[in-house]
Amino acid sequence: MAKRGGSGLEEIARAAGVSKMTVSRVLRGGSGFSEETRAKVMREVDRLGYVPNRLAAAFGPAGSSTLVGVCVPRFTSSLFGALLESLNATLARLGYQTMIGSHGQIPEEEETWLKGLASWRPAGVILAGRRHTAGTLDMLRSMGVPVVEIWDLTTSPLDISVGFSHFDNGLEMARCVLARGHRRIGYVGALGGRETMGRQRLEGFRAGLAEAGLNLIASEMLEDDSGFYPGFYGTETLLSREGNLDLIYYHDDEMAIGGLAFLRARGLDVPGRIGVAGWGGMEAASVLPQRLTTTKVPTARLGKAAAEALVGRLKGSPVQDVTVVPTQLVPGATIRPDA
Amino acid sequence: MAKRGGSGLEEIARAAGVSKMTVSRVLRGGSGFSEETRAKVMREVDRLGYVPNRLAAAFGPAGSSTLVGVCVPRFTSSLFGALLESLNATLARLGYQTMIGSHGQIPEEEETWLKGLASWRPAGVILAGRRHTAGTLDMLRSMGVPVVEIWDLTTSPLDISVGFSHFDNGLEMARCVLARGHRRIGYVGALGGRETMGRQRLEGFRAGLAEAGLNLIASEMLEDDSGFYPGFYGTETLLSREGNLDLIYYHDDEMAIGGLAFLRARGLDVPGRIGVAGWGGMEAASVLPQRLTTTKVPTARLGKAAAEALVGRLKGSPVQDVTVVPTQLVPGATIRPDA
DNA sequence: GATGCATGAGTTACCGGTAACGCGTGCGAT
DNA sequence: ATCGCACGCGTTACCGGTAACTCATGCATC
Structure with a gap:
């Protein structure tokens, strides 16, 4: 039918013999x-199949929106996918809806996205990067709404920050491979010169090498997005x-x-001839003949923590400015064994 | 500052010395x-940094929303990720925003999501499945809004349908592997008994085998979501x-x-001893030593076509009820060579 | 018996944008 | 000269929900 307006508070109110405002009060708990009024109203709500109108609710008094904007670099990454899953589920459970965008690691696209989001007057924003x-x-x-920066920790967050240090991830990995005796080390990266979080890891990695008086011997920065094949030909x-x-x-x-x-196609022994270290703890590595050396990222925990921090702030609870979600370095079998 | 209301049409109108309605007309193009009025208004719009309020716009007259709901099974799949990327980009380019959800192949979760979406009075809905x-x-x-069902073609779409036939994908693959001389054939699937689209492919595959008087020798239906490791232990x-x-x-x-x-871990020769066929045309297959036998799915085209179909319907253009986005079977080297 | 206060409602105004309509002006058609 | 109409713009009335206010009632208190 989709009759004009479906049915609103007004209609419920008439059916229950009360005023619009009373229906509003009952619905918002x-x-x-009185209990009697509540029962009467709820009966009509069920009977008429009332669908609330968040547009109107969010439109009215400032700060009554339940919309949260989320912007990630891209959808086509199992890590960001898992992150979004977790953010979405947690926010939904807490009564919020998300409007999701991607910026492809281009700050200008993030701005464009934000401009669009702003016109929906969201209650908060979550930004990856x-x-x-x-x-x-x-x-x-x-x-003037809470902002949660996730994924990478920032020393001075705009508002709230939830994540971990990519720099430290790189640093830790460098120390680990150095301890295993690797010395002539190269790097294969993605997304060219852009300021991605991978770059933070690289800088941490370099710093770790520098501690031992070493440098990267060679590095290859691809322009492409990360992926399996870019790793292949980058190598x-x-x-x-x-x-x-x-x-x-x-x-x-x-x-x-x-x-x-x-x-492997070249017949180079791993880790005998050459070692390999990755990052992310992605599921694809689970079927390799050797356990991959990597840093596991708790995407689900991160999403949950970020969502809860945002909602905490919105509800007025005290919220930490910076929440660290710990990652875990998994040594694996693609680097030399512990001496 | 975030002063109450930021700045609205009213403020622009006062600054430009015209009425609110005139500003609205200018902005909506x-x-x-007159040209003179337009220039005056635009100057004030820029100067005051006007941010439109879609809440108010969508809230008013029915059918003026620019919000589109999208629901996919999950975010953590490179195919759905690419699909979302494409949908999001195309809809953004056409002036629409998306509200994205996932249902994990559980119809009840789709209903829950839709209930939440409905309260935002979207202009249209895109459902995968x-x-x-x-x-x-x-x-x-x-x-009472347009609905686009994507991914799987439906014989009788609710409204608009954009995709391809998973049944045919399976059927075609069966014919292909039969033509290459495979006869003792098994299946490894995911998500147990649920009515996923993989099941449609399986049914098509069975039908293809039946054409040659054959049956599946064995099949293993895992309860898990699809993934690399489930494929490993399912096998x-x-x-x-x-x-x-x-x-x-x-x-x-x-x-x-x-x-x-x-x-490979078992030392079984592929395809000499046993052949392998997948589906999706996923990027991960690009680094295998052999080209994987698969069916390539044009996710970007599909997303674009779906978005355009929806917007076409919203703008009142004539739109086909069913749009087929063709997939492509890639024979690859994991089945026996062409005889 | 008058006062105070909690309780359970109804009333009003407003959020920002847009549809619908109204009104004056200027110009071409008759 | 008059009519009609297109144009440019202003006015009004909503859309649905909520904050803030108002008001009547009942009951306990002094």
Whole structure:
């Protein structure tokens, strides 16, 4: 039917013989009505199949929106997928809806997305990444809503920050592979010169090497998004330039798996001849003949923590500015055994 | 500052010395104003940093929403990820925003999601899958908005349908592997007894075998979501029950890749001893030593076509009820060579 | 018996944008 | 000269829900 307006508070109110406001009070579970009235109203609500109108609710008084904007780099990554799943589920459970976008690691696209989001007057915003344009910052300020930056920890969060340090992830991995005796080390990355979080890991990794007085021997920065095949041909390119490496650190596990495939195709023994380290703890690594050396990222915990921090702030509970969600380095069998 | 209301049409109107309605007309690019007025209004819009309020716009007259609901089975699949990317980008380009949810192949969860969506009065809905509860159907009807069912073609779409036939995908694959001489065939699937689209493919596959008077020798239906490791141990279980198979068809490529890993670990020659066929055309297969036999799904085209069909309907253009997005069977090297 | 207060309602105003309508002006058609 | 109409713009009335206010009633208190 879709008759104009479906049925609103007004209709329920008439049917129950009370006023609109009373119906509103009953539905929002406040007080100021008798049990008898509540029962009468609820009966009509069920009978008429009332569908609330959040548009109207959010439209009215400021701060009554239940919409949360979420922006991630891309949908086509198992990590971000799991993150979104967790964010979405947690926010839904807490009574919020999400409006999700992706920015492809381009800060300007994040700004464009935010501009669109702002016109829906959301209650809060969750952003993956710490690179924002000046326009984004302006807009966030003028929206005046809580902002949760996730994925990468920021030393000075805009508002709330939930995640871990990619720099430390890289640093820790460097120390680990150095301890196993690897010395001639290369890197294969993605997304070219952009300020991705992979770059933070790389910088941490370099710092770790520097502690031992070492440098990366060679690195290959692909322009592509991360993926299995980019890992494969990135490795090929890297080795064609510098064949004498004893370990390659990768942007993430998918690329590491692609790299492993190349190394195996070349007949290079892993880890005897060359070691491999990835990042992310992705499911694809579970079927490798060797356990992949990687850093596991608790995507589900991260999403849940971020959602709860945002809602906590919205409800007025005290919320930590920075929440660390710990990652776990898994040494695996693609680097040399512990001495 | 985030002063109450930011700045609305009213404020622009006052600054430009015109009425609210004129500002609205200018911004919506209609007619009914002079060039001079337009310039004056636009100047103030820029100067005051006007942020439109879609809440108010969508809230008013019926059918003026620019919100589209999208529900997919899950985020953690490279195929659905790519689909969402494409849907989101296309809809954004056409001036629409998306509200995305996932249902985990559980029709009741789709209904729950839809109930939440309905309260935002969306202009349209895009659903992946054809299994809907009665409640979902009721709600869709009473919402009175266009519905696009994607991914699987339905013989009788609720409204608009964009996709391809999973049954035909399975059928085609069966014919292909039969033509290559495979006869003792097994299947490894996911998500147990649920009515997934993988099940449609399986039924098509069975039908193809039946054409040659054959049956599946064995099949293993896991309860898990699809994934690499489920493919690995599903294959182990299947072969432990029935070791004498010469081909396994998988729910999708991820599972097929997991299966290949198992077969290689066992030292079974592929395709000499046993063949492997997957589905989806997933990127992970790109680094296998052999090209995987699979069916490529054009996720980006599908998302674009679905978004355009929905917007076409919303704008009143004539739109086909059913749009077929063709898939492509890639024979690959994991089945026996062409005789 | 007058006062105070809690309780259970109804009333009003408003959020920001848009449809529908109204009104004056200027111009071409008759 | 008059009529009709298109144009440019202003006015009004909503859309559905909620905050803030009002008001009547009943009951305990002094």
